[in-house]
Amino acid sequence: MSPSIVGRIRLPWNSLGLVAVLLVLILLFSSLSDYFFSAVTFRTLANQIPTLTVVAVGMTFVLLIAGIDLSVGSVMALCAAVMGVLMADSGWPLVPALLASLLTGLACGSFSGLVSARWAIPSFVVTLGMLEIARGGAYLVTGSETKYLGPAVGRIGEPIAGLGLSPALIGAIVVVALAQFILVKTVFGRYMIAIGTNEEAVRLSGINTVRWKVVVFAIAGVLAALGGVFQLGYLQSADPNAGIGLELSAIAAVVIGGTSLSGGRGSVVNTFLGVLIIAVMQTGLAQLGVSEPGKRIITGLVIIGAVLFDQYREPLGKLLTRRYEPKRGIS
């Protein structure tokens, strides 16, 4: 790995840790259940993963700048609802409806970002408000009913013949790659890391922090909308109750991936691995017949375990690479 300006790159061995966890889980479930390593499992995973992936990517950016977005689940539902209503009731074709849905996400995200950045209100509070607003909007748009769309949107979630992958899954992977590229290579990525580390220092370097923070929330909004589109394709309907609690799953995936909740440090690829770990665990546990309460308890333990592991990764890593002793705030 070539050195990067961001600091000593933690990625290689740190992603390897997550990959190892993932492999262990797969091996574990394969040995415990005869069905795990099968096409059915793969299809279930392929359906679950895209939505959580794109939403978690947006969340990674938000957490990187030391913010949080609690509204992604509701925004996703609202955007899917907009698309569903436009197609089912107004007879719009797929593409314009999809664009309208993404624009809705953009508007929601930009609004949250602008209010919190411009007036320095914690994003926790603003997005908590947006969580309510968007959920209300979703009910309003759909008249509190699930909109059935049928096969018109089905092809978003269906595997493309010959490729075996659905457009949703491909889209999600493209988003991951693009976002990681932005984070590591571009000025915007560097600004996110810098803002998450010391926002005032960045502002006093003459960088317009308000603008970049709005952009981050806008991206999170668009990605929530995209998640909604993917879910629409998979369910073939728009449910105003969709995505309740999604923000917590997304935060869980990001945290398992090692992104710091206090900002300034994180990786999109690792978030994706976090998503895979959560998805594999859920599917595997379900196949083993673990009850819903049991699944939740185990998932909770894994989240806490992952964060603990992250705490002690530094000293572990020191054995493997040349590394500096963390300084304790003193020069």
Add this chain to the structure above:
Amino acid sequence: MTAGEPPLLAIDALHKQFAVPVLRGIDFTLRAGEIHALMGSNGAGKSTLCNLIAGIHRPDSGNMRLSGQPYQPASLHSAEASGVRMVMQELNLFPTLSIAENLCFNRLGNRAGVINHQALRDSARAALARLNLDELDPDTPVSALGVGKQQLVEIARVLAQPVRLLILDEPTAALTDPQIDQLFGQLDILRSAGIGIIYISHRMSEIQRVADRVSILRDGALIATENADEMDVERMVHLMAGPAMARIPPKTPTTIAATAASNGSATKPGHVVLKIEQLGRQGAFTDINLELRAGEVLGIGGLIGSGRTELLRTLFGADTADTGGIRLAADDFSRLQQLRNPAEAIAAGIGLVVEDRKGQGLLLDKSIALNIGLGQLGTLHNRLGIVNDKAIADNSAEICRQLDIKHDDLQQPVAQLSGGNQQKVLIGRWLLRDLQILLFDEPGRGVDARSKLLIQELIRDLAAQGKAVIVVSSETEELLALADRVVVLSNGRLAGEFTADTVSEQALLEASFRFYTTAGQKVAPPLEIS
């Protein structure tokens, strides 16, 4: 000290290694009742040595004895339990808590954990009074104070509790003369009470004033310990720099007159680039009128809290003005305007090197390269927004060379640099940007004597290239060495302007106090000139 009695602190063959060895076999003794100065250039290992004594880090090998007893502090806390206390180089206060809460942080409540606010305030006032800081209200949140006052609170905090061995790591870097006098008065009292004091500073004059003995560190080795009165400035400089001295010949600081004569800027100043008109900000400064010319260095002197930092921040758009504004040469001074944010200031060609490097300047746990390159990211990228890492690394390497920043590699987090080297990283960020007007707030804070000269030279160079520079400094010598013209702020108002002919330390000091004596205004510490 009677013969045979063990010294207060005896250190034997102390080693400490981070990525590279930082302390290599230090032998050191501190007697009770002495002030022992520790000197050395940036990154020599002074703070590291003190961190070991104060329990913040643990040595790799070697041993320490406190009054003859083995001493291995496991933490800052256990060192404090043995009466070893330290004022650290960087500020470590809680910004959102009040002065009183900060001063008494580790004994806030009674046994039930309930805080008695009146008792807290009283003991805070007592602690502040020792440093003659009666004008500070114990209920003020620390975040409302400037760096200098925060430094004083930090010192007051450490002095408020019983101590046997006191370590002061560059306590005066952000202080002005009257406060320094006050501090030295306290140190004298402690010394007579038999307390051992380790004192770190880059200011030679202070060392000769307070120290009984001096130890010199160079590259992690203690190369000399001598009585202070046997050691003159030249010898100290020589010992600190060692063979490296040959690289950059030390220049004696020039006076205003000498710089003016050598580059002629005082005789033929350039055109005006900035007019400041009736600029005022509530609670900070009022009615500031100044003109700044291309090619000149304007020095701003004054006491801590006199509004200097606030003035620079307002000029830079980091704070907003309440009255007046500025006129820029760019639009022929036709428009009286106020910059609304730093981004606007940069667009107008104005940059600011902030005073509070830890809080507002650096991304401490990010690399040297990112810290230096931060301001350049907006320009060093291609059309897709991809950062030109190579250019940034090259620029950073060049800055490290120019400013003699001691580091292992460019990807090292800035937090791992010594304090003075962190300061140089911050300055470096601004040297890379091509701005017409540069504002420096205490550029020499924590920087060693030789680097200070380097930075002064660089600032003079900027002026020679036709840039306009404003420098705020609490060090009179620095102002005299650097500026073509010095103005003094006193209680938020301009209290005089001096040129080569009229300037003197005495005149600057008198101007600093001018507007504090008027009835009804808060009164500064009494004038003490030795």
